[in-house]
Amino acid sequence: MMPAVGCPAVVPTAPAGDPWRSHTVRIEGIVEEIPGVRTYDLRFLDEAVARGYRFAPGQFNMLHLPGIGEAAISISSDPADPARLAHTVRAVGNVTDALARLQPGETLMLRGPFGGPWPLADRTGRDIVLVAGGLGLASQRAAICELARQRSQYASVTVLHGAKEPAGLLYTCEYRAWQEAGLEVRSIVDGPPAGGGAAASPGWDGRVGLVTDLLEELTILSGQATVLCCGPDPMMTAVARTAIRRGVAAEEIFLSLERNMACAVRHCGLCQFGPVFVCQDGPVFPFAAIERFLAVAHL
Amino acid sequence: MQRENHPAGPGRCQVDGSPQAAVGDWVWLNVADLQLLIDALRHDGRRVVGPQVADAAVVYRDLERAADLPRGWIDEQDGGHYRLRRDEAAGVFDHVVGPHSLKNFLFPARETIGRFLREDGTWRQLDDLPPEPPLAVIGVRACDLAGLAIQDRVFLGGESVDPGYRRRRESLFLVAVNCRRAAATCFCHSTGCGPAVSAGFDLALTERDGRFACEVGSERGAAVLATVSAATSLLACSHDEVSAARGQPAALEQAMHARQEEAGQPKPRSLNTEGIRDLLFDNLEHPRWEEVASRCLSCTNCTLVCPTCFCSSVGEVADLSGDAVERERHWASCFTLDHARMHGTSVRSSTASRYRQWLTHKLAGWIDQFGTSGCTGCGRCITWCPVGIDITEEVAAIRDTAGQKESPA
Numbered sequence: 001m002m003p004a005v006g007c008p009a010v011v012p013t014a015p016a017g018d019p020w021r022s023h024t025v026r027i028e029g030i031v032e033e034i035p036g037v038r039t040y041d042l043r044f045l046d047e048a049v050a051r052g053y054r055f056a057p058g059q060f061n062m063l064h065l066p067g068i069g070e071a072a073i074s075i076s077s078d079p080a081d082p083a084r085l086a087h088t089v090r091a092v093g094n095v096t097d098a099l100a101r102l103q104p105g106e107t108l109m110l111r112g113p114f115g116g117p118w119p120l121a122d123r124t125g126r127d128i129v130l131v132a133g134g135l136g137l138a139s140q141r142a143a144i145c146e147l148a149r150q151r152s153q154y155a156s157v158t159v160l161h162g163a164k165e166p167a168g169l170l171y172t173c174e175y176r177a178w179q180e181a182g183l184e185v186r187s188i189v190d191g192p193p194a195g196g197g198a199a200a201s202p203g204w205d206g207r208v209g210l211v212t213d214l215l216e217e218l219t220i221l222s223g224q225a226t227v228l229c230c231g232p233d234p235m236m237t238a239v240a241r242t243a244i245r246r247g248v249a250a251e252e253i254f255l256s257l258e259r260n261m262a263c264a265v266r267h268c269g270l271c272q273f274g275p276v277f278v279c280q281d282g283p284v285f286p287f288a289a290i291e292r293f294l295a296v297a298h299l
Numbered sequence: 300m301q302r303e304n305h306p307a308g309p310g311r312c313q314v315d316g317s318p319q320a321a322v323g324d325w326v327w328l329n330v331a332d333l334q335l336l337i338d339a340l341r342h343d344g345r346r347v348v349g350p351q352v353a354d355a356a357v358v359y360r361d362l363e364r365a366a367d368l369p370r371g372w373i374d375e376q377d378g379g380h381y382r383l384r385r386d387e388a389a390g391v392f393d394h395v396v397g398p399h400s401l402k403n404f405l406f407p408a409r410e411t412i413g414r415f416l417r418e419d420g421t422w423r424q425l426d427d428l429p430p431e432p433p434l435a436v437i438g439v440r441a442c443d444l445a446g447l448a449i450q451d452r453v454f455l456g457g458e459s460v461d462p463g464y465r466r467r468r469e470s471l472f473l474v475a476v477n478c479r480r481a482a483a484t485c486f487c488h489s490t491g492c493g494p495a496v497s498a499g500f501d502l503a504l505t506e507r508d509g510r511f512a513c514e515v516g517s518e519r520g521a522a523v524l525a526t527v528s529a530a531t532s533l534l535a536c537s538h539d540e541v542s543a544a545r546g547q548p549a550a551l552e553q554a555m556h557a558r559q560e561e562a563g564q565p566k567p568r569s570l571n572t573e574g575i576r577d578l579l580f581d582n583l584e585h586p587r588w589e590e591v592a593s594r595c596l597s598c599t600n601c602t603l604v605c606p607t608c609f610c611s612s613v614g615e616v617a618d619l620s621g622d623a624v625e626r627e628r629h630w631a632s633c634f635t636l637d638h639a640r641m642h643g644t645s646v647r648s649s650t651a652s653r654y655r656q657w658l659t660h661k662l663a664g665w666i667d668q669f670g671t672s673g674c675t676g677c678g679r680c681i682t683w684c685p686v687g688i689d690i691t692e693e694v695a696a697i698r699d700t701a702g703q704k705e706s707p708a
């Protein structure tokens with residue numbers, strides 16, 4: 001039945017902040033992670049804004065370069081220190097290329113945080129499996145920081161990271177610290193760099209294959225596990241299917257989607273995916289809620 | 300209901316010492332009084348907009364003279380067809396809806412949403428946005444009010460409130476009109492959005508024998524009528540006159556339900572909304588999407604004229620120095636490749652997938668998102684589609700053959 005259309009349905013009196021209001025941030029430092037991918041360490045200029053800013057792992061900010069444009073970028077730093085924001089960005093186009101030309105000390109604008117977080121809080125005692133394809137790990141790094149600090153509250157924490165080639169693996173210099181905190185970290189690459197040899201690339205003695213291969217080998221993958229996944233849509237669907245086959249409930253598999261975004265607050269309509277707005281209903285969704293829509297091409 | 304609590308009595312609102320018209324009262328306005336109404340609205344500093352004939356259509360434009368209202372014009376509408384015809388017997392508001400709606404004013408096609416300045420190498424956002432006069436719109440129909448209520452849910456009803464829309468909405472003054480006729484493309488009777496104007500207006504006019512029975516819907520409406528009655532004495536409507544005025548849109552609604560297809564006449568539309576959300580989401584791979592895509596030009600007309608479509612994107616406008624930047628929001632449409640662009644391509648690369656997005660969002664996704672359908676039944680998308688694609692026909696086709704499957708290319 002169609003709900004009635006009232007006239008007018010909403011009394012426009014509720015006080016609310018301006019969703020377009022942004023804050024100046026200064027680039028404190030830039031780290032080149034892998035070719036074309038940099039992590040920007042950002043600080044608010046306004047002390048009061050810095051003190052009031054909080055975020056949860058999995059949320060994102062809109063980074064705005066005035067005159068160039070705005071891009072949705074996951075927050076990749078530790079939520080325990082919300083005044084220091086790290087964003088790991090691949091230069092792929094208009095905004096991200098311009099960002100790559102900025103130097104420490106320069107400023108840009110930031111709105112956020114937006115979107116819902118990875119569901120960590122109410123999942124203590126479970127086996128947490130993070131699965132990331134390529135730059136998808138950037139959306140999980142905040143969760144990894146939190147899980148490393150609170151490792152004892154979870155049965156186990158495993159990070160599975162897949163990339164096209166060894167040079168695509170992100171944050172490799174942090175693996176040791178994550179392992180020392182009690183996290184299991186495994187990585188795999190599709191194959192050697194383009195034009196390289198048959199089996200693996202020079203200097204790569206790790207696994208070759210798909211990230212789902214790592215998932216298949218995971219003994220803890222069961223009804224006790226929660227899977228958090230971020231990567232391209234087909235990769236996430238494959239991960240979810242593998243996990244379900246291994247006994248993980250569809251409600252315990254969470255995917256972080258990416259779509260075109262202009263507003264981040266359910267107003268611009270660009271991020272729609274079936275009945276949901278990726279920006280505010282997501283970007284993290286239980287697989288069970290979106291499975292039927294992921295199965296439809298070009299939705 | 301307030302109307303019942305405020306029975307209008309003869310002579311009740313005459314200016315000489317008797318009480319002014321209050322919310323729920325009905326008074327008579329003559330055609331000449333429309334100018335006084337416009338003057339009263341403008342006197343309060345409002346920008347007044349009303350229907351006028353321009354470019355062979357009735358559109359909303361700034362209105363200073365009541366004589367510019369489209370008196371004696373009838374609009375013939377059908378799929379891909381709109382034609383104005385003179386009819387000396389027609390009243391001031393006997394056209395129905397044109398290509399414009401309240402959306403054009405509350406959610407304008409272009410709008411500055413932020414201003415930024417770089418000084419000594421540091422960017423900051425400026426606080427001020429240009430002020431706008433409050434707006435009054437004359438001639439708003441039941442379906443327009445329904446469309447407004449739907450956009451209210453989008454821009455005001457969620458966690459985030461759009462500041463520009465809110466500012467304009469709060470000061471908006473609405474002079475509604477009860478339709479006396481419906482175009483063949485009108486199907487508000489089947490969406491529950493019309494044709495009777497029932498709430499959400501400041502004043503509502505029902506045209507009767509060359510004058511208007513005017514219902515007062517708000518304190519603001521009463522205040523404006525008080526200004527009018529300072530210039531001329533207004534006669535209250537009698538009980539019988541109020542009943543007769545109320546009966547007019549009710550009779551039209553019945554007539555719309557009874558409409559039958561007639562040879563040589565445009566087909567009267569209606570939309571069966573029963574279970575429509577599940578019907579559409581269960582048929583995302585129905586072959587009809589490919590079929591309609593073979594006719595659809597992806598021209599975006601339907602989304603531009605639709606009073607509820609709200610998609611937008613944001614552009615940057617910099618001055619020559621690059622140090623002063625305005626962010627400008629403009630309408631977007633799910634019929635463009637840009638709407639769903641990701642990783643250098645478009646998620647919805649085919650016309651079939653884009654038409655499917657439009658129809659399923661409007662009639663299914665909207666229900667999940669805003670607790671209401673996104674379609675008021677105004678028929679604009681049918682009329683202004685260059686190839687006459689008809690939303691009611693597309694839904695009926697899927698309903699008739701539900702369950703067929705074929706993935707859009």
Ligand SMILES: Cc1cc2nc3c(=O)[nH]c(=O)nc-3n(C[C@H](O)[C@H](O)[C@H](O)COP(=O)(O)OP(=O)(O)OC[C@H]3O[C@@H](n4cnc5c(N)ncnc54)[C@H](O)[C@@H]3O)c2cc1C
Pocket residue numbers: 060069070071072073074075087088089090091092093094095096097135138139257258259260261283641642643644
């Ligand atoms: C919730 C969310 C979180 C995100 N988190 C991150 C993150 O943490 N880090 C990150 O780097 N990105 C992230 N993204 C993606 C990021 O928002 C986009 O990459 C960014 O908006 C691109 O903006 P742009 O102006 O630089 O590129 P645009 O100019 O808009 O280009 C858009 C896309 O076009 C593609 N493209 C451009 N030219 C070509 C070409 N010639 N061939 C093929 N493809 C081409 C690029 O792949 C790019 O993705 C996230 C997105 C969302 C929705």
Ligand code: SF4
Pocket residue numbers: 601604605606607661673674675676677678679680681690
């Ligand atoms: S979808 Fe068509 S009929 Fe429905 S409100 Fe929009 S323009 Fe009017």
Ligand code: SF4
Pocket residue numbers: 269272602607608609610631632633634656657658660661
């Ligand atoms: S997605 Fe399409 S149908 Fe929905 S509001 Fe945007 S333009 Fe209109």
Ligand code: FES
Pocket residue numbers: 260261262263264265266267268269270271272277278279280
């Ligand atoms: S990004 Fe605008 S609605 Fe989601």
